Amino acid sequence: MENKYSIEQIKSAHKILKEFTYVPKPVNKGYSGETLYVNLSTNEIKIKQVTERMKDVFIGGRGFGLWYLWNAVTEKTRWNDPENEIIISPGPIGGITQYPGAGKSLVVSLSPITGSAMDSNVGGYFGPYMKFSGFDAIEIQGKAPKDVVVFIDGDNGRVTIEEAPLEDINSHIICEQLTELYAKDEADRLHVATVASGKAAEHTLIGHLNFSFYDKRRKGTRLKQAGRGGIGTVFRDKKIKGLVVRTTNIKGNSNTPADQALLNKTGIKLHKEIHRNDDKQCHMRTQGTAHLVEIMSDYDLLPVNNFKFGSHEKARQMASWVWEKKFTQGIPDGCWFGCTLACAKAVDGFQLKTGPYKGDKVIVDGPEYETVAGVGSCCGIFDPDAVVELNFYCDTYGVDTISFGTLTAFAMECFENKIITEKETGGLKLNFGNHEAALELLHQMARGEGFGKVAGMGVRRMKEYFVKNYNADPKFLQDIGMECKGLEYSQYVSKESLAQQGGYALTNKGPQHDEAWLIFMDMVNNHIPTFENKAEALHYFPLFRTWFGLNGLCKLPWNDVEPEDNPKTDEPAKVPEHVQNYVDLFNGVTGKKIDKKELIRMSERVYNFQRVFNLKMGFGTREHDIPPYRSVGPVTCEEYESRKDRYDKQLKEKAGISPEGLSTEEKVKKMREYREKQYQMLVDAVYKRRGWNEKGIPKLETLKDLSIDFEDVVKIVKSKM
Secondary structure: OOOOOOHHHHHHHOEEEEEEEOOOOOOEOOEOOEEEEEEOOOOEEEEEEOOHHHHHHHOOOHHHHHHHHHHHOOOOOOOOOOOOEEEEEOOOOOOOOOOOOOOOEEEEEEOOOOOOEEEEEEOOOHHHHHHHOOOOEEEEEOOOOOOEEEEEEOOOOEEEEEEOOOOOOOHHHHHHHHHHHHOOOOHHHHHEEEEEOOHHHHHOOOEOEEEEEEEOOOOEEEEEEEOHHHHHHHHHHOOEEEEEEEOOOOOOOOOOOOOHHHHHHHHHHHHHHHHHHOOOOOOHHHHHHHHHHHHHHHOOOOOEOOOOEOOOHHHHHHOHHHHHHHOOOOOOOOOOOOOOOOOOOEEEEEEOOOOOOOOOEEEEEOOOHHHHHHHHHHHOOOOHHHHHHHHHHHHHHOEOHHHHHHHHHHHHHHHHOOOOOHHHHOOOOOOOOOHHHHHHHHHHHHHOOHHHHHHOOOHHHHHHHHHHHHOOOHHHHHHHOOEEOOEEOOOOOOOOOHHHHHHHHOOOOOOOOOOOOOHHHHHHOOOOOOHHHHHHHHHHHHHHHHHHHHHOOOOHHHHOOOOOOHHHOOOHHHOHHHHHHHHHHHHHHHOOOOOHHHHHHHHHHHHHHHHHHHHHOOOOOHHHHOOOHHHOOOOOHHHHHHOHHHHHHHHHHOOOOOOOOOOHHHHHHHHHHHHHHHHHHHHHHHHHHHOEOOOOOEOHHHHHHOOOOOHHHHHHHHHHO
């Protein structure tokens, strides 16, 4: 589809509502020391100073976002109130070019889905470009009366809020428009990065943000997603069409690190390791994260039909070798400069078959594993072209593929159980495997029409809606509705891993694999057999992964490629050599002298602070840490019978119950009693290890030990004890 307006028309329609000039402060040892604050209600633009205490306690990235948001909202603030904020921060290591995966930013806001603080990790160039324009974070508050673009000119020290009536809304178009609009010429497009969302973010609670980077080989913008928790919905509610930054200050030493030689040495070591090992280990450079599909199916971990099952004979139709053929090869695919892991794969020249862009040939970023599993197998869809089309439209409409896949699968199971029918869906035949219906549901979300409006509320609100309007059984819906804290599950079957059940349900923001992925340690390798072992893993790994989000790092270079001798180390799951790499990176940038223990302490402060943030917003206690039962075990007789030998053996050997003479219904009930008791015992062990009380509230001595016993933090904790 051709753009409706020319760049000249778009530019001439812009009206500058506020202009702010500043002297770009150079980054020193990872920090500029300043944050850009923009209020869209008042058009106020100002600079806030980053204090040494902020850097010591909250580090950057997710930490800065949580701190700014904490001070902006009250316990009564809702996601669509003007005081809610969107904060973007890359962290002190973010933007270095010596080490793979150092171009990440963290986005923080109150979530429409959960009602509390949400953080989402994203690649693309916006975060580092903003940093090198002089800002450790951007903090956006208020609501604009009309659509606006916020532009940061990092070379000339200028920030503008501009009325922007003619740009498109959907990301694959507006990101191209804004890149062309603010670049001086075609070659300069490499120096422009944007943030946008899409039409579906306006009509659903699961909107995401697209962060762009210009791909000069493809001569087009590429998109990376801050997907989780509906922050794109907040973005469009604030009438933001786009954020744009332009800077040419992109050098290998733009962070002005304390020890450039240490960064170079550490980076060279990993670059060589990737060159030697990636083709033998995870194939990131040729397949991206899509290499996981057949592995997950082989281990019974691939969600099929709303997480009923963990594998399917058709999974091979979407296996890694299928995606390798579809992805454009021979083109470096890192989403930040210097990343030799290069996992940001794309399908070029894909011709769309449905929707408003039918017949267009487009670049489709991905699909990542989570998308293949979410909009694919979880919905019973095994057509790779359908997955690519769903991937494209989720991206351009601004919809989180994980939430879309999980909520669509939930609706499909409800449809197949006749909880909803074609009458309620407006004629959509939401059977598992019907990719045409899934696509139409997505298009309805973008149009704000029909059943798309209902589904776009997310699983938690759909459950409530179906109970209220269709007299559905709330217990059954609770069991099969794959959400916790309001956030839809990411795409791994956790039934056979008690640790992963906790890894999902005990998260601060909701069930997302970026906190803890313990399935292989627990289920396959049996490295954490006791409750204490599992609790220790559920202490360490969420904190270690949190650290990436404080500093602007991608998780993949940590353990998706490993040193050859890693299996021989004392703690292979931690990849000790890479842990030391991160210690060296932080010290090399900041000049500090942390060790691997202090690395975890840094995260522990922020992690516990976020737990208290949940308390502030009305949850964060034990009853909110309970997963839907399908995450724990078989809900239906169909599920039990599909793995009968396995479950019968577990009843006998683990639960001490003979399955002989029991009906399947009785065995399902006995299994549930056993597994739910095991889960509660795990929760007790994890709370104890984390320094929380039996309700899941951080103890006062824990807060004091971590130096986050601020007056308002302590007041909230005391009120919930």
